[in-house]
Each structure stands twice: as C-alpha cells, then as structure tokens.
Amino acid sequence: MSPQPQAAVGAPLSRVDGRLKVTGKAQYAAEFDVDGVVHAVIVDASIGRGRxxxxxxGAAERHPGVVRVIHHGNAPKLPYRDNSGSNNMPGRRLRVFQDDKVLFHGQPVAVVIATTLEAAQHGASxxxxxxxxxxxxxxxxxxxxDQPTTYSRGDAEAGLRIAPVRLDLTYQLGRNHHNPMEPHATIARWDGNKVTVWDKTQWVVGTHDEIAAVFDLPADAVRVINPFVGGGFGSGLRCWPHTIVAALAARVAKRPVKLVLSRKQMYFGTGFRPSYEYRLRLGSDRRGRLSxxxxxxxxETxxxxxxxxxxxxPGxxxxxxxxxxxxxxxxxxxVNSPIWMRGPGFASASFVIESAMDELAHKLGIDPIELRRRNEPSEDEAKNLPWSTRRLRECxxxxxxxxxxxxxxxxxxxxRDGDWLIGLGMAAGVYDPGRYPAQAQARLDADGTAVVDAATTDMGPGTYTSxxxxxxxxxxLAMRAVTFRLGDSLYPATGPHGGSSTMAxxxxxxxxxxxxxxxxxIKLAVEDRESPLYGVPAGDVVVRGGRLHVQGNPTRGETYKSLLSRxxxxxLEAHGTYAGPPTPERDSYAAYNATFAEVAVDATLGLVRVxxxxxxxxxxxxxxxxxxxSQALGGIVGGIGTALLEHTVTDHRDGRIxxxxxxxxxxPxxxxxxxxxxxxxxxxxxSGNALGVKGIGEVVQVGVAAAIGNAVFNATGRRVRELPITAEALL
Incomplete structure (x- = not known):
C-alpha cells in the first residue's frame, strides 16, 4: 500500500485557534451567555475540623438581590452514586451540604445565589x-x-550493608498549587430533568459521569461543554465540589447559575501537588555501580x-x-484532596533520585553523566520487559x-562572574505517558471539507492544532479544510486530558x-466506472490536497468533491477507536529527557538566578x-517554580493556607x-499507538528541579534537600 503523504504532521504550524484567543473570541467556561443566569458565591469554612x-x-437573605442561601440545613439530599471510574479516589468523596461535618479549612458550608455577582459576594459575607x-x-x-504500598526486588538491606559506598539522605518537598490563569468556573442550567454544564475541566466525560452519579441521572440527561481551558496543569482532572454546588444551586433556584472560584478559593477548592518527606538510602561500589x-x-492526602x-x-x-x-x-x-500536577509522582521522585545521583557522583569524583551511563539498564528491571525505545544515552x-x-x-x-557564583547541573527524567481508550468521528462533506469530533480538551498543549x-x-486535505471539534460530552468519548495521553x-x-x-x-473511486481511478488497485491511490490520484502519477485522479458529487x-463518515495499550504489556513504554541548567548564585545574598x-x-x-x-518552555518554567519559588504554607493551628x-x-x-x-x-x-508518539507534556517538567539544585551545589558547595531552594538555605 502506498504511504499517505505527510504535509501537516511535523510542520511547525501556528495554532488554529490562536486568532480566537488573541482577539478574545474564545469562550471559556464563565464566559458563555446563558439567558437568565444568576450568580453564586460559596461560603467557606473558617475552621480546619469540627462541625x-x-x-x-437572615442578613444575607434580606440583602437586595439575594435569591437563596443553601446549606446543609435546607439542601436536598443527593444520591451520590458510586463513580470510582471518573478519577474519584478511594474513600468517601466530599458531599456538599449533606451534613454538618467540616473536614478542612475552606470547605463549602453554604452558597449564596443572587442576581448580581456583587450581591452574591456581599451576601456571602x-x-x-x-x-x-x-x-x-x-x-x-x-x-x-496509612499502611504502606511496597515494592521490592532482591534484598536491599543486605545490599546496603555490604555496599562500599552508602548515602542516607532525607528530602522535604513542599506542596505546590497549579495556579492556572483561568480560575475554575461552572455555569449550570436545568431544562426539566436534564442539566447542561459549562465547566472548566480537563475531562468532559469524567465531569459528565460525576454529575450523573451525584444527581442519579441517566447519561443522556447530562451535557458538559468546555471548548477552551485557560491552563490546567492537572487541576481539572476531576469534578470538584464547586461544580456540584453550581448544579445544585441551579436546580434549587430553578434558574441558570454561574459560580466562579476566587483565586483564594482555588487553594482549597481544587487539588494540589502534595508535600513529601522522602528518605533515600543508596549503595554503590567505588566505581559508582549502584547495588x-x-x-x-x-x-499528604x-x-x-x-x-x-x-x-x-522512577526508583x-x-x-x-x-x-x-x-x-x-x-x-x-x-486538608482537601490533592490531585495530579504536571509530571505527577515522577517530578517529585526525580528531585530526590537525581539529587542523590549528583551527590554520589561528587563523593566518588565521577562526572554526573558518566555515573548515569554506568548505571543504564538494558531492560526494565521492574517489569522484566524490553524498552520500547529508551535513548537516554543519546540525550x-x-x-x-x-x-x-x-x-x-x-x-x-x-x-565566578563578579559577585555571582556560577554552577552547572544536569538530571535525567522519565515519565510513563498515559494511554486511554478513545473514540473519534470523522465526516468528509461533498464540498471537500471535513469535520472531526472527539470529547477531549485543550488546556494549552494545542489539541485543536495537533x-x-x-x-x-x-x-x-489542507489544514484549512479540516475542522476539529472538542470539549463537548456529546462527542465520542475519550479519556482525561492529562498524563501526556491525548496525542497517543x-x-x-x-x-x-x-x-x-x-x-x-478510494474504494468508491476505484469501483466507479466514470472515475479516472476506475480499476486501479486501492493500495496504489493516495490523496493530496483533496485530490485522489495514483501514487507517482498525479495526473490520473480526481477530487473528493467531484467523486462525491457524481x-x-x-x-462519507466513520467512527474511529483506540483501544489503549496492549494487554499484556509487550515492552516498557516511557518518555525520557536529560535536562541541563546553569545558575548564578549571589555569593553574599544567596539569591539564585537561572x-x-x-x-x-x-x-x-x-x-x-x-x-x-511551547510545552518544553512551559514545563521548564514550571520546574523553575518548583525548584526556587513555589510553596503553599499552612498554619497548623487552624489549617488555614x-x-x-x-x-x-x-x-516564575x-x-x-x-x-x-x-x-x-x-x-x-x-509499540503502543499508530502515530509513534510518546507525549511530551509531562516529561518536560521532570528533572528540572533536580538539574537546578545540582547546579546550585556546583556553584556554592551547599547541598539543599528541601524544595523550594531559598536564599536562607544558601546563606
């Protein structure tokens, strides 16, 4: 079969939705014009635990413009069916306004509905x-x-006892919050027993399923719409309580309701990258071979x-x-529940492991890259599987x-460079990209244009374009002849838009x-006696620029438009599917990187500049x-934040952030x-998909913090095992 020409894939094209965004015409969740909408503001718990x-x-209800105040004392009871399939975690998810318990500071305890946002805000106060x-x-x-989840191979304690070189290191990693530019927001409207929700989410199908479960609705009674996301980083990978509050408020008020979280509310209304304490003990021989x-x-959870x-x-x-x-x-x-944040798990572990590898390299007098080369595995020793591809040495x-x-x-x-101490550092990175079952619908119209639909999302990586x-x-076809539509639960179902899974x-x-x-x-053309392609083997026909022709003979062919019209x-239309990764696994599939950093540290003040x-x-x-x-730039900038700046601080006296x-x-x-x-x-x-991709959205942040930390050590001689790295730690 002749290969189909590739004109768009691999080309550095601008975003197809770029003009909509820069002109303000892209509609985000809070920007849809829904007739009769009223505004809702959540009242947050001011204690960290209790009832x-x-x-x-009374004062709120008397305030001009306030329509209703809903709380556990007057809210209808909601079914909250089990929905473990939509990224709900083990345990009992938060049930809004269903009892008097307060589980964390900032938990929704009431919602004020008013005709204007200002009235709702004042009413909430x-x-x-x-x-x-x-x-x-x-x-x-x-x-x-809790009881630990464990993994082992060999006898690590015995191996450490006999190792000629040993390190015993403990790292503290601060909590990080996602902080996308767009706050989380929901508009909900009921039409009888059916609800439409415009919601900031990275998974319209997951939000759809959670709303159906909470309100005990059939699947066709819920529609979730979300064509644009103003950044997510993982914060939209589940349906949060405020979305349920908006839908509940709309049903009680019998009017469409808009609810937008404030920046402050996003710190306890959505999730975060959890803080860690990570102790690593490492043994090797004197040539740096890890044993x-x-x-x-x-x-934290x-x-x-x-x-x-x-x-x-990674370990x-x-x-x-x-x-x-x-x-x-x-x-x-x-606290409220954490959630996945860019490079989840791998970014946290990589800081520990890659910092320790740098420390071992320094102790042994071995170049950090050479140490890593000496410990490159020939296969995945955890799974006993060959690599699909693993090109870290080349990285x-x-x-x-x-x-x-x-x-x-x-x-x-x-x-040195004047008052600045200069250091270079590097780290390896790995990420296991997600691969989820997905569906898509494609339709080629008689005018030679096409529409393709899938219920995925675009939080910034450029899903529309790719x-x-x-x-x-x-x-x-030319790019301009194709329209890709996403962000609607009516489209064919896909998995979550996260974990570097969307492209694959x-x-x-x-x-x-x-x-x-x-x-x-092609089949229609080669079987059509009036077509120039009649009788040509189907495998010899390719399509370029909307024109079907014989491979190697562009003059013999015709356009989609003429073929369909005649x-x-x-x-013509078709439903496409992707089944997910092969079962059982045939190989170990991951993306890799080598990240390099140069830093300058003020010798007197301890300030770090990358x-x-x-x-x-x-x-x-x-x-x-x-x-x-764009992804690499964003991931590295995020890693700079983790390394040097980002840290959510909690007052342990009352649980307040x-x-x-x-x-x-x-x-940054x-x-x-x-x-x-x-x-x-x-x-x-x-190995795992027809496109040959691995995904890049997560791996670009993995290892960045370690590379910076290792560069800081090279500059200063000070090893910092706590994130973020602050000036105080370097003085």
Missing part, C-alpha cells in the same frame, strides 16, 4: 456560621501514616480520600540495580555537546477515523514542533525565565 452548630442566613471546632491535623510530620536502594516515601501517584516508578526502573525496596505511605490530614551525549558540559568545573564554588494536523494528512490516545482514534473515510473514498453522496536551560527529549514522533517547544494569592504564592515571571532550548531526538515509538 457546624448553627447558620444564620453576611452569612454567620458557628462551629464546634476541633484541632486539625495538617502537619505531615506529626500525623499517623541497592531503599525508598521511604510519606505524602486528605482524611476522607486517599490520593496516590506514581512516585515509586524501580530509571537505573540498574539488583536490590530495591520501597514503602510509600499516605498520611491522612485535615546525555547531545545535551552535553550542545550545553557545553565540558566547560563545567567539577569543583564546587570554583567558577489533531487537525493528523486528520488533514490522513484525509489528504485521541490522535490514534482520529487517525483511525480519517483513514477509514479516506479508504471509503455519486450523489452528501458525505541563566540558561536545555532539555533533550526522547519523546517519539513530534507531531507539531512549534507546540512541542496563609499564602493563597499570586502575591504571596510565588511563581518573565524576569525569572532564562534562555531555554529544547531538542527532540528523531524517531518514533510504535
């Missing part, structure tokens, strides 16, 4: 709630952990749900060693050459649907280089962002 003893809503308060438990280091490691990992992430996996497969043991304990606290080689690693002085505090590229090449999963379904449509058209066909960064990625086939660069704003929770701004460069190794990984 509500009374709620006085007039609600008086009294509590029987208890002392909350919010300190990871003082609470009782044994033990990992003891404690992470809520008292009512158990959140876990893949923090154990199982990133480096070769015979003896490994791990114990991962969640620590229930009186090291390319990165070292392009970054100028040979100019690094291995002696700490040896390089899926259009795949569809355009599969159909043999949704893209494969789009490719399948469009390939089927193209083959339908055959009186208004359209001067330049480079990421080299083994991420399979790159569908859109311009979008990939003390820095819930962008004035006090520091994130333009002045913090250095020269950044990304390099993608050529190649494909066809």
């Amino acid at each position: 509500i003893t009374s709620i006085d809503t 007039l609600v008086e709630v009294r509590y029987d308060a208890k002392q909350p438990s919010t300190d990871l280091h003082e609470a009782e952990p 044994a490691a033990t990992h003891r990992i404690d992470a 809520s008292s009512y749900e158990t959140f876990t992430e893949a923090v154990m996996l 199982q497969m990133l480096y070769s060693m015979p003896d490994v043991s791990q114990a991962y304990r969640t620590v229930p606290l009186d 090291y080689t390319v990165g070292a050459r392009e970054f100028g690693w040979d100019r690094r002085n291995p002696k700490p505090r040896a390089s 899926q259009t590229q795949v569809a355009a090449d599969a159909l043999g 999963s949704v893209g494969s379904a789009v490719l399948d649907a469009c390939n089927q449509v193209r083959q339908q058209a 055959n009186k066909r208004t359209h 001067r330049r960064m480079l990421g080299v990625y083994d991420c399979g086939r790159v569908i859109s280089p311009k979008l990939a660069d 003390v820095n819930p704003s962008l004035a006090d929770y520091l994130v 701004v333009n002045a913090d962002v250095p020269e950044i460069r990304a390099i993608y190794l050529d190649g494909e990984d066809n």
Whole structure:
C-alpha cells in the first residue's frame, strides 16, 4: 500500500485557534451567555475540623438581590452514586451540604445565589456560621501514616550493608498549587430533568459521569461543554465540589447559575501537588555501580480520600540495580484532596533520585553523566520487559555537546562572574505517558471539507492544532479544510486530558477515523466506472490536497468533491477507536529527557538566578514542533517554580493556607525565565499507538528541579534537600 503523504504532521504550524484567543473570541467556561443566569458565591469554612452548630442566613437573605442561601440545613439530599471510574479516589468523596461535618479549612458550608455577582459576594459575607471546632491535623510530620504500598526486588538491606559506598539522605518537598490563569468556573442550567454544564475541566466525560452519579441521572440527561481551558496543569482532572454546588444551586433556584472560584478559593477548592518527606538510602561500589536502594516515601492526602501517584516508578526502573525496596505511605490530614500536577509522582521522585545521583557522583569524583551511563539498564528491571525505545544515552551525549558540559568545573564554588557564583547541573527524567481508550468521528462533506469530533480538551498543549494536523494528512486535505471539534460530552468519548495521553490516545482514534473515510473514498473511486481511478488497485491511490490520484502519477485522479458529487453522496463518515495499550504489556513504554541548567548564585545574598536551560527529549514522533517547544518552555518554567519559588504554607493551628494569592504564592515571571532550548531526538515509538508518539507534556517538567539544585551545589558547595531552594538555605 502506498504511504499517505505527510504535509501537516511535523510542520511547525501556528495554532488554529490562536486568532480566537488573541482577539478574545474564545469562550471559556464563565464566559458563555446563558439567558437568565444568576450568580453564586460559596461560603467557606473558617475552621480546619469540627462541625457546624448553627447558620444564620437572615442578613444575607434580606440583602437586595439575594435569591437563596443553601446549606446543609435546607439542601436536598443527593444520591451520590458510586463513580470510582471518573478519577474519584478511594474513600468517601466530599458531599456538599449533606451534613454538618467540616473536614478542612475552606470547605463549602453554604452558597449564596443572587442576581448580581456583587450581591452574591456581599451576601456571602453576611452569612454567620458557628462551629464546634476541633484541632486539625495538617502537619505531615506529626500525623499517623496509612499502611504502606511496597515494592521490592532482591534484598536491599543486605545490599546496603555490604555496599562500599552508602548515602542516607532525607528530602522535604513542599506542596505546590497549579495556579492556572483561568480560575475554575461552572455555569449550570436545568431544562426539566436534564442539566447542561459549562465547566472548566480537563475531562468532559469524567465531569459528565460525576454529575450523573451525584444527581442519579441517566447519561443522556447530562451535557458538559468546555471548548477552551485557560491552563490546567492537572487541576481539572476531576469534578470538584464547586461544580456540584453550581448544579445544585441551579436546580434549587430553578434558574441558570454561574459560580466562579476566587483565586483564594482555588487553594482549597481544587487539588494540589502534595508535600513529601522522602528518605533515600543508596549503595554503590567505588566505581559508582549502584547495588541497592531503599525508598521511604510519606505524602499528604486528605482524611476522607486517599490520593496516590506514581512516585515509586522512577526508583524501580530509571537505573540498574539488583536490590530495591520501597514503602510509600499516605498520611491522612485535615486538608482537601490533592490531585495530579504536571509530571505527577515522577517530578517529585526525580528531585530526590537525581539529587542523590549528583551527590554520589561528587563523593566518588565521577562526572554526573558518566555515573548515569554506568548505571543504564538494558531492560526494565521492574517489569522484566524490553524498552520500547529508551535513548537516554543519546540525550546525555547531545545535551552535553550542545550545553557545553565540558566547560563545567567539577569543583564546587570554583567558577565566578563578579559577585555571582556560577554552577552547572544536569538530571535525567522519565515519565510513563498515559494511554486511554478513545473514540473519534470523522465526516468528509461533498464540498471537500471535513469535520472531526472527539470529547477531549485543550488546556494549552494545542489539541485543536495537533489533531487537525493528523486528520488533514490522513484525509489528504489542507489544514484549512479540516475542522476539529472538542470539549463537548456529546462527542465520542475519550479519556482525561492529562498524563501526556491525548496525542497517543485521541490522535490514534482520529487517525483511525480519517483513514477509514479516506479508504471509503478510494474504494468508491476505484469501483466507479466514470472515475479516472476506475480499476486501479486501492493500495496504489493516495490523496493530496483533496485530490485522489495514483501514487507517482498525479495526473490520473480526481477530487473528493467531484467523486462525491457524481455519486450523489452528501458525505462519507466513520467512527474511529483506540483501544489503549496492549494487554499484556509487550515492552516498557516511557518518555525520557536529560535536562541541563546553569545558575548564578549571589555569593553574599544567596539569591539564585537561572541563566540558561536545555532539555533533550526522547519523546517519539513530534507531531507539531512549534507546540512541542511551547510545552518544553512551559514545563521548564514550571520546574523553575518548583525548584526556587513555589510553596503553599499552612498554619497548623487552624489549617488555614496563609499564602493563597499570586502575591504571596510565588511563581516564575518573565524576569525569572532564562534562555531555554529544547531538542527532540528523531524517531518514533510504535509499540503502543499508530502515530509513534510518546507525549511530551509531562516529561518536560521532570528533572528540572533536580538539574537546578545540582547546579546550585556546583556553584556554592551547599547541598539543599528541601524544595523550594531559598536564599536562607544558601546563606
């Protein structure tokens, strides 16, 4: 069969939705114009644990414009059917306004509905709630952990006892919040027993299923719409309580309701990357060959749900060693539930493992890259499977050459630029991209244009554009002739938009649907006596620019438009699917990187400035280089935040978050962002999807914090094992 020409895939194209965004025409969840909408504002609990003893809503209800005040004393009881399939966690998810219990500071305890936002905001301030308060438990280091999840191979304790070189290191990783530009928001409207919800979500299907479960509705009674997301980073991977509050308020008020979380409310209304205490003991011989490691990992979760992430996996497969043991304990606290955040689990573990590898390299006098090379495994030793592709050695080689690693002085505090101490550091990164079952629908119309639908999302990586590229090449059309639609639960179902899964999963379904449509058209042409392609073997026909023709003979062919019109066909359509990864697994599938950083540290003040960064990625086939660069830039900037700035602070006396704003929770701004460069190794990984992709959205943040921390050590000689790295730690 002749290969279909590739004109769009691999080209550095601009975003197809870019003009809508820069002109303000892209509609986000809170911006839909719904007739008769009223506004809702949540009243947050002012204690960290206890129960509500009374709620006085009189002043609020008398305030002009206030329509209703709903709380546990007057709210209807909701069924809350089990819905473990839509990213709800083990435990009992928060049930809004269903009882008097307060489980964390900021929990919704009431909602005020009013005709204007200002009236709702003031009305919320007039609600008086009294509590029987208890002392909350919010300190990871003082609470009782759950039973651990464990992994082992060999005998790690015995291996450590006989190891000639041993390290025993404990790391503290601060809590991070996502802080996307767009706040979480929901508009809900009931039409009889059916509800339409415009919601900021990274998974319209998951939100759809949760609303149906909470209100005990049939699937066709719920519709979730979300065409644009103003950043997510994982914060939209489940349906949060405020979405249920909005739907409940709309049903009680019998009017459409808009509810937008304030920036402060996002710190306890949605999830976060949990804080960790991670103790790593590492053993090697004097040449740096790793022999044994033990990992003891404690992470915060809520008292009512158990959140876990893949923090154990890097320690199982990133480096070769015979003896490994791990114990991962969640620590229930009186906080809201965490959620996945960019590079979940892997980003946290990589700081620990890659910092320890740098420390071992320094102790042994071995170059950090050479140490990693000496411990490169030939297969996944945790799964006993071959790699699908694993090109870390090439990442090291390319990165070292392009970054100028040979100019690094291995002696700490040896390089200066005036008052600044200069250091270079690097780290390896790995991420296991998600692959979820997905569906897509493709329709080719008689005018030669196509529409492709899938219920996925675009929180910023460019889903609209990349899926259009795949569809355009599969159909043999120009990009402008293809419209890709997403963000509606009425479209064919897909998995969550996260975990670097969308290109492999949704893209494969789009490719399948469009390939089927193209083959339908080819079959129609070669069997049509009036077609120039009549009698040509179907495998010899390709499509380019909307014109079917014989491979190698462009003059013999015809357009989609002429073919369909002559055959009186208004359209051709097909339903595409992607089944997910093969079962059982045939190989170990992951994306990899080598990240390099140069920092300058003020010798007197301890201030850290990142001067330049480079990421080299083994991420399979790159569908859109311009979008990939956007992802790499964003991931590295996020890693700079984790390394140097971001830290959610809790007052353990009452469970209150003390820095819930962008004035006090520091994130990188333009002045913090250095020269950044990304390099993608050529190649494909066809083990798990037809596109040969691995996904790049997560791996770009993994290892960034470690590379910066290692550079700080090279600059100062000070090893910091706590994130974020602050000036105080370097003085």
